[in-house]
Structures are given as C-alpha cells and as structure tokens.
Amino acid sequence: MSDLLDLTLHVWRQPKSTTPGKLVTYKVKGVSKHASFLEMLDILNDQLTVTGEEPIAFDHDCREGICGSCAIMINGRPHGGQRGTTACQLHMRFFKNGDEIWIEPWRAAAFPVIKDLCVDRSAFDRVIAAGGFVSANAGSAPDANDVLVPKEAADRAMDAAACIGCGACVAACPNGSAMLFVAAKLAHLHHLPQGQPERGHRAAAMVTAMDAAGFGNCSNHYECEAACPKQIPRDVMAGMNRDYLKSAVVHRDRENNSDGT
Amino acid sequence: MISLDSRSPSGPIDQQWSKAKFDMKLVNPANKRKYKVIVVGSGLAGGAAAATLSELGYDVACFCFQDSPRRAHSIAAQGGINAAKNYQNDGDSIHRLFYDTVKGGDFRARESNVHRLAEVSVDIIDQCAAMGVPFAREYGGTLANRSFGGAQVSRTFYARGQTGQQLLLGVYSALSRQIGAGKVKMFPRTEMLDVVVEDGRAVGIVARDLVTGEIKSHSAHAVVLATGGYGNVFYLSTNAKGCNVTATYRAHKKGAGFANPCFTQIHPTCIPVSGDYQSKLTLMSESLRNDGRVWVPKGAGDIDKRPSEISSEQRDYFLERKYPSFGNLSPRDIASRAAKEQCDDGRGVGPGGRGVYLDFADAIKRDGESLIRERYGNLFEMYERITGEDPYRVPMRIYPAVHYTMGGLWVDYHLQTTIPGLFCLGEANFSDHGANRLGASALMQGLADGYFIINYTLGNYLAGVTATKDLAATTTASFRDAESAVTGKLDKILGVKGKRPVDSFHKELGQIMWEDCGMARSKESLTHALEAIPKLREQFWSDVTVLGSRDSFNQTLEKAGRVADLLEFGELLCRDALVREESCGGHFRVEHQADGEAKRDDDKFCHAAVWEYVKDAEPVRHIEPLTFENVKLATRSYK
Numbered sequence: 001m002s003d004l005l006d007l008t009l010h011v012w013r014q015p016k017s018t019t020p021g022k023l024v025t026y027k028v029k030g031v032s033k034h035a036s037f038l039e040m041l042d043i044l045n046d047q048l049t050v051t052g053e054e055p056i057a058f059d060h061d062c063r064e065g066i067c068g069s070c071a072i073m074i075n076g077r078p079h080g081g082q083r084g085t086t087a088c089q090l091h092m093r094f095f096k097n098g099d100e101i102w103i104e105p106w107r108a109a110a111f112p113v114i115k116d117l118c119v120d121r122s123a124f125d126r127v128i129a130a131g132g133f134v135s136a137n138a139g140s141a142p143d144a145n146d147v148l149v150p151k152e153a154a155d156r157a158m159d160a161a162a163c164i165g166c167g168a169c170v171a172a173c174p175n176g177s178a179m180l181f182v183a184a185k186l187a188h189l190h191h192l193p194q195g196q197p198e199r200g201h202r203a204a205a206m207v208t209a210m211d212a213a214g215f216g217n218c219s220n221h222y223e224c225e226a227a228c229p230k231q232i233p234r235d236v237m238a239g240m241n242r243d244y245l246k247s248a249v250v251h252r253d254r255e256n257n258s259d260g261t
Numbered sequence: 262m263i264s265l266d267s268r269s270p271s272g273p274i275d276q277q278w279s280k281a282k283f284d285m286k287l288v289n290p291a292n293k294r295k296y297k298v299i300v301v302g303s304g305l306a307g308g309a310a311a312a313t314l315s316e317l318g319y320d321v322a323c324f325c326f327q328d329s330p331r332r333a334h335s336i337a338a339q340g341g342i343n344a345a346k347n348y349q350n351d352g353d354s355i356h357r358l359f360y361d362t363v364k365g366g367d368f369r370a371r372e373s374n375v376h377r378l379a380e381v382s383v384d385i386i387d388q389c390a391a392m393g394v395p396f397a398r399e400y401g402g403t404l405a406n407r408s409f410g411g412a413q414v415s416r417t418f419y420a421r422g423q424t425g426q427q428l429l430l431g432v433y434s435a436l437s438r439q440i441g442a443g444k445v446k447m448f449p450r451t452e453m454l455d456v457v458v459e460d461g462r463a464v465g466i467v468a469r470d471l472v473t474g475e476i477k478s479h480s481a482h483a484v485v486l487a488t489g490g491y492g493n494v495f496y497l498s499t500n501a502k503g504c505n506v507t508a509t510y511r512a513h514k515k516g517a518g519f520a521n522p523c524f525t526q527i528h529p530t531c532i533p534v535s536g537d538y539q540s541k542l543t544l545m546s547e548s549l550r551n552d553g554r555v556w557v558p559k560g561a562g563d564i565d566k567r568p569s570e571i572s573s574e575q576r577d578y579f580l581e582r583k584y585p586s587f588g589n590l591s592p593r594d595i596a597s598r599a600a601k602e603q604c605d606d607g608r609g610v611g612p613g614g615r616g617v618y619l620d621f622a623d624a625i626k627r628d629g630e631s632l633i634r635e636r637y638g639n640l641f642e643m644y645e646r647i648t649g650e651d652p653y654r655v656p657m658r659i660y661p662a663v664h665y666t667m668g669g670l671w672v673d674y675h676l677q678t679t680i681p682g683l684f685c686l687g688e689a690n691f692s693d694h695g696a697n698r699l700g701a702s703a704l705m706q707g708l709a710d711g712y713f714i715i716n717y718t719l720g721n722y723l724a725g726v727t728a729t730k731d732l733a734a735t736t737t738a739s740f741r742d743a744e745s746a747v748t749g750k751l752d753k754i755l756g757v758k759g760k761r762p763v764d765s766f767h768k769e770l771g772q773i774m775w776e777d778c779g780m781a782r783s784k785e786s787l788t789h790a791l792e793a794i795p796k797l798r799e800q801f802w803s804d805v806t807v808l809g810s811r812d813s814f815n816q817t818l819e820k821a822g823r824v825a826d827l828l829e830f831g832e833l834l835c836r837d838a839l840v841r842e843e844s845c846g847g848h849f850r851v852e853h854q855a856d857g858e859a860k861r862d863d864d865k866f867c868h869a870a871v872w873e874y875v876k877d878a879e880p881v882r883h884i885e886p887l888t889f890e891n892v893k894l895a896t897r898s899y900k
Binding site: 015016031032034035036038039040042043045046049050052053054055057059060061062063064065066067068069084085089091093114115118120121122124125126128129130131132133134135136137138139140141142143144145147148149150151154155157158161162164165188189191192194195 | 309312313316327328329330331332334336337346348384386387388389390391392393395396397398399400401402403404420421423425426427430433434435437438440441447449472501502503535536538539540541543544642643646647648649712713716760762764765806808809813814816817
C-alpha cells in the first residue's frame with residue numbers, strides 16, 4: 001500500500017477581519033502518511049507560493065501539543081477530533097487516499113478571525129488578567145515546604161492546570177462558552193492552599209470578565225470536554241459555579257485594589 | 262572597540278552576590294514609575310522580569326511575537342527545574358549545584374555568575390510554590406524531587422512532564438496581574454526588529470505589529486532582551502517554529518558582543534526525522550534512559566531486519582560497551598556523539614539509517630508493563646502519536662537533535678550587554694552554562710535572571726540615568742534611521758520576487774549547519790560551511806519569493822526576515838567553531854580528541870569568545886579570560 005495520499009482540501013480563506021471569507025478548494029498530492037497535519041499544510045503552502053497564491057495563514061509554534069497556538073477546525077471538529085490530540089500532533093495516517101478535508105478557523109463571537117485560520121484569542125488573556133493569579137510579589141514567599149499541599153490536591157490542581165489555552169472548548173461549544181477554560185484555571189488555583197485567600201474575588205472577577213468578553217453561557221452540551229486536547233474533565237465547571245454563587249452572596253468588591261499592591 | 266569588563270565582584274565567591282547587592286545604587290520607590298523599561302520576550306526570563314519590575318513600580322512595556330505571552334517556548338520544557346534546597350537530605354548544597362554546573366559546562370562558564378545562579382535557585386522554588394505552581398508532592402505534602410543527568414543528588418523539582426508549562430503559566434499569571442492592573446503594557450503579536458542606540462546607550466526598539474504590519478518605535482530608559490536561543494539555525498530542532506535569532510542578532514549588529522555562538526547542545530533522545538517534509542523534532546525526555554537500553558545491530562546487514570529477529574548476541578549496546586560506569590545514562594553530548602558514530606558506521610536503523618533503538622523490553626520483563634506505563638505512559642503515548650509505533654511492543658527509534666544553545670549575547674555580572682542600557686536574560690545570553698548545559702538548569706536560569714537578578718542590576722543602571730532628561734523622543738534621527746532600515750529590509754525581501762519559498766532556504770541552511778557544524782566539526786567541514794553559507798545567502802537575496810504586503814498580516818514575511826538573519830548568523834557560528842581549536846562540551850572538533858573523547862585546550866581556550874560586528878568586514882574576536890578559583894579545572898571522564 002502506498003504511503004502517499006492525494007487529498008482535496010476545502011480551506012477557509014479570509015484576507016482580514018473586515019472582509020468576508022469563503023472556502024477555497026485545493027488539491028494536494030503525494031503527502032506522506034507520516035507527515036503531521038500542519039506539515040501537510042506546509043506542503044500546500046509551498047505549492048501555493050510557487051504558483052503565486054498567498055499561503056494560508058495559520059497559528060502554530062511548538063508543534064508538540066503544549067503551546068496551544070494551533071486552532072484549526074478539521075472536518076467540523078476542533079483539532080480534528082482525535083482524542084487528546086492537538087492539530088499539530090494529528091498525523092496524516094488517520095486520513096485515507098482521496099479524502100476530502102474541510103479546514104476552518106475557530107468560530108466564536110469572542111474569537112474574531114484575523115486572517116484565514118488565525119483568530120484573535122486575546123479574550124482569554126483578559127479573563128486571566130482579571131483574576132487568574134495568586135497575588136504574590138517576587139521575593140515575598142515563605143519556604144516552599146512551609147505550606148504543605150496534600151498530594152491529591154496537587155494532583156487535582158495539576159489535572160486542571162494542564163489546560164493549554166487553545167480555545168477548542170469555545171470552538172466546540174454551540175454557545176461559544178469559555179466555561180471549561182475559566183473553570184480549569186479556577187480549579188487549578190482553588191485546589192491549592194495558595195489559591196484560598198483570593199478565592200471569592202477571583203471567581204467573581206473572572207466570570208465577569210468572561211461575560212464581558214462576549215463568551216456564551218453553558219447549557220450542558222459538554223462538547224468542550226470531548227474536544228479538549230488535554231482532556232480537562234467537565235466537573236471543574238461545577239466547582240466554578242459553586243465558587244461564583246458563593247462569591248455573589250458574600251463577596252465585597254475590593255474597590256479597584258485588584259493589583260494587590 | 263567593545264569593552265569586556267565582567268564587573269564580577271571581588272572577595273569570597275559565596276559573599277559576592279550579597280556584596281554586589283549592597284553596593285548597587287537604588288531608585289527611590291516614588292521615582293521608579295518615572296522610568297520606562299522595555300522587555301522583549303515573555304518566557305520564563307522575560308515574563309518574570311516584566312512582572313517583577315512592574316511589581317517594583319517601574320513603567321514596563323513587554324513585547325512578544327506570539328498571540329499571547331503564555332505561548333513562549335519555555336512552555337515546552339518537560340523534565341524539571343534544579344534548586345539547591347537539599348530537601349532530600351542527600352548532601353546537596355549551593356556549593357554543590359555551583360560545582361556541578363561549572364563542571365557540567367566543561368569549564369567554560371563564569372564562576373561568579375554560576376554561583377549566584379545556585380544561590381537564588383532556592384528562592385525560585387519558594388516563589389513558584391507561592392504563586393500556585395502545582396509541583397509534584399509527597400504524600401505528606403512536601404515537595405517531591407527526582408534526579409537528572411550530571412548530578413549525584415535529587416534536586417530536580419517537577420510538575421509531571423510539563424514543568425516548563427507550569428512555571429510559564431506561573432510567570433504568565435504574575436504578568437497578567439500587572440497587565441490587568443494597567444502597570445504593564447503588553448504588545449502581543451509584535452516583533453522587535455531593531456534596538457535603537459543613541460549616544461552609546463540603548464534607548465528603545467523598533468517593532469512591527471504583526472497584525473496590521475505597522476512599524477513603530479518605542480522608547481525607554483532601558484531595554485531587556487529575553488528572546489531565547491538560536492537552535493533553529495539548524496532548521497530541524499526541538500525548538501518551536503517561531504524561535505529565532507533576530508532580536509539578539511540585530512542587537513549584535515548594533516554593537517552588542519555575541520559570545521560563544523558555537524556552543525550548541527544536541528539532545529540524544531529525540532524522535533528521528535521521517536521525511537523531507539519534517540518541520541520540527543520532538544524530544545523524548547532524558548528520564549527514559551533510566552530504563553531503556555540503547556542499541557544498534559552489530560552487523561550492517563541486519564539494519565533492515567525487524568528488531569525482534571535480531572538476537573541479543575547480534576546487538577551492540579554501544580553505550581554500555583563504551584561507557585560501562587555510566588552506560589545508558591551517559592551525559593547528553595557523549596551519548597549523542599556515540600549514536601552518530603554508529604549511524605555513520607552504517608548501522609543506524611529506520612528511514613535513512615539515522616536512528617538507534619531505545620529498547621524497553623528488558624525493563625518490561627523485569628518490572629512489568631504496568632510499572633513502565635506508570636513511569637513513562639505519557640511519553641510512550643506521544644511517541645506512538647507521532648510515529649504510529651507502539652513502544653511497548655517494538656523498541657523506540659531515537660536520534661540526537663539540536664535542543665538548546667549555550668552561546669548568546671555577552672553579558673557582564675549585571676546581565677548588561679556591551680551596549681549600556683541593553684540587558685539580556687535567559688537562553689538569549691551566554692553566561693551560566695559554559696559549553697554544555699545540565700538538564701533542568703534552563704528553567705532555573707530563566708527564572709533566576711527574571712525574578713531575582715535583573716530587579717537589582719537594572720535599578721543600579723537606572724539610578725545613573727535621569728528620568729526626565731534621558732527618555733529619548735521617538736522622532737530623533739536614530740529612531741528614524743532604525744525605522745527606515747527595518748522598512749527597507751522588509752521591502753527588499755518583498756522586492757526579490759524570485760521562485761523559491763522561504764522554507765527551502767531555511768532547510769538548506771539547516772542541512773549545511775547539521776552536516777558541517779553539528780555533532781562533529783572539523784576544519785574541513787567548517788571551511789566548507791563558510792563557503793556554502795554566503796552562497797546560499799546570495800541565492801536567498803536573488804531568488805526568494807514572499808507574497809503579500811508589508812502592511813498586513815504576513816507570516817511568510819515574518820519568517821523571511823528571521824531566515825535572512827539566520828543566514829548571516831550561521832556564518833558567525835561556524836567561524837566561532839573554526840577558531841575554537843579544542844573540543845569542549847557540545848563543541849566537538851574531530852581534530853581534538855583523546856581516545857574518541859573531547860579534549861579541551863585550557864592553555865589556549867580557557868575563555869569566552871566574544872564577537873564584535875563590523876559592517877562590510879569580518880567580525881572581530883575578543884576574549885574574556887575565565888579563571889577557576891573555586892572549582893579545579895579537570896578532565897571529565899565517564900568510562
């Protein structure tokens with residue numbers, strides 16, 4: 001059997017955020033089954049370049065599934081739908097010779113398209129800047145072993161902290177909700193003793209920022225969990241709802257003192 | 262003429278940093294906000310520096326080319342971070358970490374800097390834990406440790422196989438807090454394209470907004486570069502695709518000395534190249550060599566056989582054979598060279614014969630599959646995802662790959678480059694790892710520089726600068742000249758309108774570098790590279806094709822600018838390798854070996870080589886002599 005694939009690709013082309021986009025069909029021939037999905041796009045891009053057509057813009061960087069840059073909808077599934085796999089780690093052996101593949105950017109109101117397959121995910125940064133931190137200036141820390149953290153708590157914090165901020169959860173959600181992303185950050189910090197002092201304020205501030213950024217609400221489809229390349233479990237969202245409700249009852253705003261200085 | 266005063270403090274080594282901190286001038290808290298600082302890069306070093314300087318009250322602007330500071334390449338580090346905590350009660354100390362680092366670097370690092378690194382390592386762990394980094398814990402709630410190459414103690418802290426990610430997310434959260442409070446102005450998707458120097462001082466940068474294409478100047482009282490390493494000069498490396506030399510190389514062209522560019526690290530355990538479409542290489546953690554046995558077939562005739570068809574008598578466990586006392590856990594540089602030798606000998610396995618087996622069969626037989634799965638499950642999964650092969654059934658195939666660069670901009674004890682007001686942190690500088698970096702020390706250095714060193718040394722510099730008078734206007738001739746040079750270069754690239762895509766030049770450069778200046782270097786190979794690179798550069802400037810425009814989002818144009826710099830920098834790297842007529846750490850000159858092992862020449866090369874850029878002429882080599890008063894110069898042996 002040949003190790004090479006001939007494929008038909010339907011790729012979203014959009015010159016910039018303010019101009020309309022459309023799917024454009026390309027043929028790409030002789031792609032090795034051992035190539036990664038992004039390497040297949042590299043091959044197509046070189047092919048386009050030599051024929052005088054501008055290459056397809058797509059975000060990528062580490063190409064080993066950890067930086068969270070890649071954000072491609074493949075056949076309607078974020079990152080292509082392979083369990084626990086980012087688009088950069090998806091390999092062409094999962095496709096067959098002659099396949100048609102639809103390649104699009106994330107679709108969400110809070111993630112406007114910049115160009116082709118690149119979207120603006122700065123809304124995530126704004127949510128973190130609203131409260132996704134522990135206020136501890138450099139130099140102010142006690143000895144690391146002065147604060148004991150039960151192993152189970154550290155493990156559960158790490159499970160949630162594995163989020164790479166790619167936005168697949170938002171792209172998968174019919175409502176464009178960022179609940180899984182926000183809840184994962186809250187779960188990471190709230191499983192640890194270091195996260196407790198600011199717990200209520202953090203939940204309230206991040207949820208407020210999430211709403212302001214234009215993300216939708218959760219209506220329990222759990223497409224986010226299925227799409228998450230780091231397999232963040234959906235139960236983090238229950239913890240977030242609890243923290244948010246509690247903060248709504250007892251929370252008093254810190255009067256613009258969120259910088260912690 | 263550049264000056265290379267290291268400004269290392271005098272006195273006993275364990276008191277130097279305390280003394281230096283006391284001697285440094287301070288900026289009064291109320292005045293700090295009047296000083297503007299630019300930080301380029303948002304990884305462990307840059308992100309930590311931007312957050313910390315902002316916490317102190319300075320007016321900070323931070324730039325990164327990624328879409329978010331959270332994506333800097335520090336995120337990909339797997340194994341861990343060293344610190345001399347001695348929590349394991351196994352004999353670690355600041356002095357031992359210092360000693361291991363100097364020795365591991367094959368005696369080509371500056372003692373004073375390395376000692377300071379070991380001292381502040383303990384504060385780093387405290388700080389990270391306080392910020393909520395989910396380090397691995399023991400059942401009693403204390404921090405867990407593991408061991409790494411080049412050390413006989415367990416001093417490595419870790420967060421599963423994602424230590425870099427968790428440390429970076431800690432830095433990113435601290436930085437985000439300052440951004441949210443309006444105290445750091447963040448410029449994501451913005452690439453620094455030049456440093457502006459006025460009256461001999463760094464006064465700002467010229468950067469391109471990668472979304473709009475706008476080229477803009479930004480002025481400051483000081484500029485901090487934390488822009489990572491240059492491993493991508495080899496095209497294929499474990500670095501992210503965006504990693505590049507542009508910031509440091511353009512600073513070099515503005516007068517910053519570049520030190521030891523030939524000190525590059527090749528990591529022995531990476532997934533081999535599978536075809537010419539390959540765009541990057543993936544690391545398989547060093548920890549695998551605890552249980553995996555490395556071998557190739559004894560006979561070249563057996564390389565195409567299935568590994569299960571080759572009996573143990575027909576296998577050559579070459580690391581165990583050559584280095585019986587360290588075996589499969591020989592240091593990175595040694596293990597890499599040994600694998601290359603076997604492949605050069607025609608006994609490599611897999612596509613193109615560039616691979617050796619890393620076999621877990623004996624470990625699985627001994628300990629059971631479930632224990633191996635518990636130890637390495639995520640790595641085995643990653644391997645299978647990439648290769649389609651199940652390492653529980655067939656041995657992994659691995660091959661060395663470029664991983665880290667010890668060379669970088671020369672900095673003094675204050676982390677200042679040869680340009681006053683221009684500082685350089687993390688992998689981008691040269692100071693701490695000598696000719697070979699030990700595992701789990703890169704994260705340590707990035708955070709040390711960013712959290713605990715630059716805050717003192719930058720303050721000392723700024724105390725000598727007048728806040729009101731010394732902030733340059735971005736309309737001066739030096740800014741306008743830098744802007745037009747940047748614009749001119751981009752237009753020149755767009756104007757070539759040739760036939761070859763950018764990547765084809767980058768790949769060809771990578772091949773030259775890897776063949777001629779990779780794991781083994783010789784006078785002959787380096788001379789060849791020094792002829793081939795300028796020719797390739799000429800072809801680039803006559804035949805590259807970049808479509809689209811300068812004033813729009815144009816990823817190919819970004820890449821072309823970086824490749825253009827790599828095409829110049831690769832030559833500097835080879836030149837440095839040619840002049841350094843010795844073998845040390847990652848720099849292996851085939852002419853300088855004893856019984857197949859690296860042979861240093863301390864009489865002639867016990868120094869850092871610092872290159873000064875000269876327009877339209879050959880660069881000038883200066884030296885900073887290195888003295889070893891606390892660790893005795895000795896030959897490393899692993900037999």
